[in-house]
Amino acid sequence: MDIQKKQLDVVVVGGGLVGSLEALYLAKRGHRIRLYEFREDIRYTPQARGRSINLALSVRGRRALKDVGVETHMIEEHGIPMKARRIHRMDGSTYAIPYDARTKQCIYSVGRNYLNARLLQESENYSNVERYFKHKLVEANLRKGALTFLNTDTNETVHVTADLVIGADGAFSAVRKAMMKQPLFDYSQKYIEHGYLELCIPPDENGGFQMPANYLHIWPRGEFMMIALPNQDCSWTVTLFMPFIKFKNLDTKEKLLAFFEKYFPDSIDLIGKDKLIEDFFAGSPSPLVAIKCRPYHVEDKALLIGDAAHAVVPFYGQGMNAGFEDCTLLDQLFQKHNDNLAEILEEFSNSRWEDTFAISDLAMYNYIEMRDLVTRPSYLIRKAVDDFIFWLLPNFWVPLYNSVTFSTMPYSQCIKNREWQDRLLKKFFTFGGFAAAVGGAFALKLKYLK
Amino acid sequence: MDIQKKQLDVVVVGGGLVGSLEALYLAKRGHRIRLYEFREDIRYTPQARGRSINLALSVRGRRALKDVGVETHMIEEHGIPMKARRIHRMDGSTYAIPYDARTKQCIYSVGRNYLNARLLQESENYSNVERYFKHKLVEANLRKGALTFLNTDTNETVHVTADLVIGADGAFSAVRKAMMKQPLFDYSQKYIEHGYLELCIPPDENGGFQMPANYLHIWPRGEFMMIALPNQDCSWTVTLFMPFIKFKNLDTKEKLLAFFEKYFPDSIDLIGKDKLIEDFFAGSPSPLVAIKCRPYHVEDKALLIGDAAHAVVPFYGQGMNAGFEDCTLLDQLFQKHNDNLAEILEEFSNSRWEDTFAISDLAMYNYIEMRDLVTRPSYLIRKAVDDFIFWLLPNFWVPLYNSVTFSTMPYSQCIKNREWQDRLLKKFFTFGGFAAAVGGAFALKLKYLK
Known part of the structure; x- marks a missing residue:
């Protein structure tokens, strides 16, 4: 950097996947980060039961990992590509439904603990990151950026103040609990x-x-x-x-x-x-709980990200990916507003909720698709039509699942996208013009291929 | 009573309108009631600013007051009948839109503090009711029915256990805060x-x-x-x-x-x-906040009622009325299940939420009606049609506002009712059969009048 900028003093509450990624993003920007985690250091802990131990990493998550330099390693060394859903019938026979028949993109099964440990380890490369484990948040004055932690090892309390408090402490977030005392804070848990x-x-x-x-x-x-x-x-x-x-x-x-x-x-x-x-x-x-809230910030002092801001049900495989995307978007806003916290936090709050509400609704819906619709002819026909038009006109027609999983299109836009596709298909089928349109598109494609 | 029944030990948290009414209902059933209120005794307090000082009492609230013997007094001595909305135009001229053109029913403006004091005073007639003011709930173990209050006068803490804890402590309920720790508790504040x-x-x-x-x-x-x-x-x-x-x-x-x-x-x-x-x-x-949650109970030990369970925006004038109706329905369940708390609480929880969610949605909608639609010709025409059919066929066609305000039809039923009326009107208008139907109905009416 040419110009000397003020180093911000940031406390990240929560050293899980999103918290440790966010610490890396901020460390790269040169700020001082103190990362507080309630549990012990996952790098030296035998695997904990009770939390889902593998996750589906897709494009949004990969982009974030790439930004902090760990994507290649995770994908090539520790990710297991999943190229299709493999459906098991009642009689034990199976068939596959590809995720992306056109360009063969995959989602990757990665171990939660391994990825978490990898991100924490990466932060050791930055002298401006401090990590504190077994520290439980017991009190927070978010307007003042003042936090009190209990060291559960020594039973001592620790008082900390910061320019910015980032709550990345999961679906049952203690930072969010403090935020609920703010007037005009909308919240729902379902x-x-x-x-x-x-x-x-x-x-x-x-x-x-x-x-x-x-x-x-x-x-x-x-x-x-x-x-x-x-x-x-x-x-x-x-x-x-x-x-x-x-x-x-x-x-x-x-x-x-x-x-x-x-x-x-x-x-x-x-x-x-x-x-x-x-x-x-x-x-x-x-x-299984879905949490929605807004706003995500308190003045220029505190912000929620990841599950703390928007826990979703797991059926779209987007919980971690959406949390990682929070970090990417936040980094872009740090860049855009030149580290001005008031502007960064307000824009994040005002622009992000619509997309997190959207992925929450999509994830609820996808449970029905996964457990039921996926076996129905109507679903398979629609998927075939979607994939065919996608193959013909890849820039014009991206099916819903592909836009969510294999693109960085804002989630709310993915829904709007699907809505006009639905309207268009309905019209085509209604007026019998579908075959003609497909024929036309096909001709167009052939022309371009020449 | 012929059969000696077990006297239940009930703690009611909150001595506002709903809490003091509930204490009366339970007192009449012979149970022991301890009523804890955070504020000082409203009967000896100069009027507090900052809370709405008058309320619209309608049929649901009146029924509850009647059950505990204070309706006549409140309506005749302290209620000011409001028979219509009086709309003020921009130029200062006014016109009236009656609430109930057919039977001239009114809603009544009553003073919040007066009504609250009256209900507390009434409880002095029961030796089985104890009242504690300036007691703030600071801790609750709802599964055990164990509560800790802070006496804000003496700074002493008081430990209390009860067979049943009723949280009637308003929109920012401390009992509900304790209930939020229960698994599978749905909650939203908007x-x-x-x-x-x-x-x-x-x-x-x-x-x-x-x-x-x-x-x-x-x-x-x-x-x-x-x-x-x-x-x-x-x-x-x-x-x-x-x-x-x-x-x-x-x-x-x-x-x-x-x-x-x-x-x-x-x-x-x-x-x-x-x-x-x-x-x-x-x-x-x-x-202005709207709160929805469910379930309302914890095992056979704790229950939320009134604003603590379902704070609504004030635009249907039903907040107090819905809270009072909770008490009436609960009393009916005590009767039905012969004071078996497990059965009473479960049925209340399972059956009441649908109606409180409904009145919450209606109240949100009614803000738009009151501030905007009420001045539009389409609203006035629909109201004229509604009132006319209501006049012809009062048992068959009850307009939405009348069913909410002047009947005890479950709120969710009021909405369903309106939906079929909408469908019917749409059909009639669409097929031009409306005049014929009205004519037929009119003939029917004349026949019955003979």
Whole structure:
């Protein structure tokens, strides 16, 4: 930098995926970062149960990782490409629905803990980043940027003030709780009536995958579903999503096995009968919550990002990606407003909520698609039409899933996009002009190909 | 009672309108009630500013007051009937839109403080009710029915346990805050972008009303509005509802007066120019929030009612009425389930939310009606049609406002009712059959009149 700029003193609350990425972005801009995390340092901790251990990384997340220099490593060394949904029928037979038939883009299964540790490790390269673990936020005066942490190791309290407090402390954010005392703060938390429970398909006796690896496997069963994502060690994390009431009714071994034999027969041997029973009854299903709020900021002093600002249900695989995108957009605003916090925070607050509300709604909707619609002819026909026009006119017609997953189009724009596509298709089908239009487009394509 | 029943030990948190009414309902059933209120005893307090001092009492509220024996007194001695909306045009001329052209039912303007004091006083007639003022809830373990209060007079803490904790502590409920820690608790708070500010039209020099008394006066101005409700002392409480940004722009005497001269010219002399300026700049506009949550209960131990469960914006005049209706319905459930708390609380939670969500949505909508639609020909034509069919077929066709205000039809049913009326009218108008139908109905009416 040519001009000497004021170094801002930033406290990031939360050293999870989004918090540790944000620390890197700010470190690159030369600010002083103190990162406070409630848990112990994940780099030196045995894997914690109870949180989903793999995640689907797509374009928005990759862009952010690229900005801080860890994308190539994550994708090439530690990401397992998933090129299609692999649907398991009731009889155990399967078929694939590609994510991107045109350009063969993939989503990547990555380990949450590995990625988190990698981002924290990267921050060691910056002398302007300090990391504090086992520090629990117990009090916050956001207008003053004043925070009090409890060191859960020593039981000492620590008082900290900062130019900027960034709350990246997840769906049950303590920073957000302090923000709720602000007047005119809109907030909603909505639990869905379904919970989830994690099971595991281990590697085979040769240490390889028991199912074709480069897929996101889905057992869609209408009201409920099971999915499986591949792990680095050739195991699969299997997640059963189902109404709580259905979980409750499966209260004996016999009922559980009868249920699996009826709906997921091919999975029993993969998981192992004893392990299935053990894991199923080891815990209780976890709830799924969607959180919306606004504004995300308090004056020029505090800001929420990631799940703290907009926890979504997991069905679009966009929770982490949307949180990472927050960091990218915020970095662009730091650039645009030349580190003027009042302007940066206000613009982020005013412009971001519409897109996070949109991905939240899309994720709710996608549960129905994944567990039910995906098996219906109407869905498959629509997908074929979408993919065909996309192939003909890739710049003009991007299907919804592709715009969300393989582009950085604002989420709210993805929805608007789909709406005009719906209107157009309806008109074409209604007036019988569809074939003519496709023919015309095809002619156009051929002309350009010459 | 013939059979000796277990006396329940109930703590009601909040001694406002709904809490003190609920205490009476429970006292009548023979339970032990301890009523804890954060403020001092309103019966011995000079009137507090900052809260709306009069309210519109309608049929749901009246039914509840009747159940506890104070309706007649409130209506006959302390209610001022309002039989119509009186619309003030920009030029100061006015016209009336009756609430109930058919049976001339009224809504009643009652003083909040007077009604609250009256309900508290009534509870003195029951030896099983204890009242504690200046007690602030500081901690709650709802599953155990264990509460900790701070006596703000003596600074002592008081520990209390109860069979049932009822949270009637208003929109910013401390009981609800404790309930938010429960898993699967849905919650939303939504502020509208408009605020309100109270002004006053004093009595005339003879101590009489300066405007026709038996009306709710409205100055609808599209994006904003002013209303006035009559008080016992012949003054009027005037409330200006407006976008915050508009309030902010009126930052000088001159701008304020120019604004009133343009939009509310007839009100300036009524309020008094100096008083208008003084009151307008004395405080800042207050926010308006709508709160929805569910479930309302924790096991058989705790329940939210009134604004704590469902604060609504004030534009349907149903906030207090809905809270009072909670008490009535709860009393019916105590009767139905013979004081079995688990059954009572679960049924209340499962059945009540749909109606409170409905009145919340209706109240949001009604702001647009009151400040804007009410002046439009389309509104007046629809109202004329509604009133006419209502007059012909009163058991078959009850207009929306009448079902909400002058009946005890569940709020969600009021909306469904309106929906089929809309569909029917649309069909009739579309197929030109309307005249024929009205003619037929008229003939039917004449036949019955014979």
